[in-house]
Amino acid sequence: MSETTWKARLATEIPVGWGEEIDAFEDQISRIKAGKLDDKLFMEARLRRGAYGQRYDNGQRHDGQQTRTLAFPNPTIFKGPGTYWEAPGMQRIKIPFGKVSAAQLDVLAECAEEYSDGILHVTTRQDIQLHFVHIDDTPDLMRRLAAVGITTREACGNSVRNITACPLAGVCHEETFDVSPYAHALTFFLLGHPDVQDFGRKFKIAFSGCKHNPCGLTNFHDMGAIAAVRQVDGRVQRGFEYYVGGGLGSVPQAAKLFDEFLPEEELLPITQAVCRVFARLGEKKNRARARIKFLVKNLGIDEFRRLVLEERAKLRIDPRWTAFLADLRVTDETPLRPAGKTPEQGLPEGFEAWARSNVFRQKQAGYATVTVCLPLGDLTSDQTRALADIARQYTGDTLRTTVEQNIVCRWVSEADLPAFYLELQRVGLAQPGAGTISDITSCPGTDTCKLGISASRGLAGELRKRLQVIDGGIDPAVRQLRIKASGCFNACGQHHVADLGFLGVSRNVGGRRVPHFQVVLGGEWRNNGGAFGLALGAIPSKRVPEAVQRITDLYVAGRQDDESFQAFIQRIGKTAIRTAIHDLTEVPSYEQDASFYTDWGDTREYTIGDMGEGECAGEVVPYVQFGLQASEREVFEAQVHLDEGRVAAALQRSFEAMLTAAKALIRHTGNEVSEQADDVVQQFRVHLHDTQLFHDPFAGGKFAHFLLRKAAVGADSSAVGGADEQQRAATASAEAAHQAIEEAQLFLEAAHACYDRMSQSVRVAQDAGAKK
């Protein structure tokens, strides 16, 4: 039995910066448990590390008869307003553009076993989520992931979320070019970037290799980029059709075209400029209107574009904008085995049906991409390890998660397909039907989400079961339809762009609540999520399978030639559909059929009483507060260094604490500043000292001079002199360090006061503006 910690064991494997961030988060956990940190601040901090709340974390749960209190231990400690510390939560794990390696799958499997319920869940944004995770376990979970190159930073919270991209990027016949290296570059450019820390809401980015297929879904993202090329002076220039301001939610909006052709070298700076405009002008008080889609709508795309270009012109040049273009092969994959042909004889039973739906022949001759269909996006730790081994044997690290909650394995030699199929079958991962009507996408809904109104997962599970049973008997036109279910209007299940979308709602029938789903038709999955459906009426949850049957029967009976489902709906009109399913809206009385009063997969009588405060629109905590909080930690560390005799370290840390506070305030004024100490000091002088913003009403510029003077003489300067030089030098240095710590503390107090004054000025200006 070894005695160690994950921190110690993985010390040399975790990237330095990532390790420090996790240590800082762990420190925040200690501080909040000691009552030294505000729970609102901690909530935003943990959200920005992907540690999310789950249903019942407010300690209330309806048991089918009444709401009861869950007696969590340590009831005085909270991880957010009204969120008990000991309540299990969800850990969201970013998988940038879905790319995941075999080694990463192994660690994900371990974490699921040790910290969760043994299940990995693939989301509609290519993330992986683990449920029922205790907050105390999250630092070690993050360390283990960091050691294999996975960060959870900004997986949730008011920042840039996981960047998604076509899972077929690089192997698709129809792509203009492989968007993977661009998604990769933008991911790591924006990760932790100062300009993405002050948003009023989340920001979602998607890449697509082509315009017409659904894989990228750029049409409903805050920012979407579709690969494009043009000829310039005989050379092919790469760029993007660049879109902004899309979004789903309760009222979906299509993204607006920002630029018909944004050259590749402008992708990062323009996105940075978009982020700066969003941070500056986006709504922050009214969370319901704080997504960028509202800002773009209010300003109009032309004015938004003007503001972005104006911002772009002011940006300091960052070499990272174009450095990545020197190596666009960074995300390339090399096949493990030679190309081949699938044999025609001796194929295993079930192979052909599986191959019809789950095998995509790549543009690279002799290779195929296999879709591993995951029921409701779930797989076990054992299945995950098995999939990693299968990848090691047949394809190498070519796996990607998909927004349809599956995993694809690229670069499978066509000659290996039968054997690959058998390997998947052995571990229960050879379910056919990828991309068909039985491959249903759903958000977690009432299973675990605080905002869930109806059981989207339960419904998806039931539909899946029924559709799989009749699979062979489904009309081909129906078979290729998409069903998506969301537990509420926030649309995490992306129901707006499904052929058949379902959105969880509740109805009162005879004084009792009954779970329902709005039927949403007219959505378009193709063309990057090209059109949004509209609800035509609510059906009781238990009648939805019947409604699906009726609507699809209507389609089969009434379609003209090869008319698409969307065109069919448009032609016959929603009124006709509504009439066709009208009788299904009836809810029998409780005495006639009590099953209508429970939801799919849940035997409790239905209630909306378990809904809680969502964390997707979490508390807006200005970034400056994180900076000031980090500065406090650094001052404390300086004290620890001094206590343990590390004078030089104490001096250095106290100086760094002042720099951190200064940086936070500089950014709060809207100005840019780098991480370089010289730049921080200079910007502080210009924007906070010379303007007297930092001046204390009574002490004037005294506290500002602590930083300016220290920068002038050097952080580790100390007075040395006297007869016994070594002894006196040590004493003087300790004294100097002590003084430096005191000055840093006073500087930090002045920084807090400065922030308060700046906030007051904003409030006064807002009030004055309101009065006008």
Place this chain on the structure above:
Amino acid sequence: MSLSRLQLKLFVADPRATDLSAGVGIFQRWIRDGVLPELMIDVADYSHVHHGPGVLLIGHTSDYGLDMGEGRPGLLYARKRDFVGELAEQLREAFGRLWRAAALLESEPSLQPAWRFRNDEILLRVPDRLHFSNTPAAFATLAPPLRDFLTELYGEPERQPQFDLQQEGSERDPLTVRIRVATAVDAVTLRQRLGI
């Protein structure tokens, strides 16, 4: 020696008993009626996942599952936090909770055919790779106190219990030990010895 996490699984005697559909209702009722002497929070249905956790009753310190791991239905007890005491004490507590839940399920009318648990096979896992890797060395550390506990649990005055401990799986798995008891003791006696 003590553990921070431990899983124990009992296997259903009748392999036909694989219908988990009643599991959600059973566990929802356990929460409502406070059947177990610990905080239980929610029910998670994973019956759609191949050889998965089946239906899980999620608690604060422990989870219970109508588990389908290895394709074999059974009852899983998973202790995940606040696990105090020395190993012998921990094993006694964990086995006690496992068998208490088993007794409840065996008397559960909605499980048809009825679930009866074998008392001659238990799967033990320690999902704590930091302290226990799935290696012969880690197994050698765990085995002696485990044997002592099993001897006490399964021992009879007139004979030494015969059981076999086999470490299983690869190094990537959590420490996994299959316990096979040749001299099985009836369930009622086992429960009495565990103080249930």
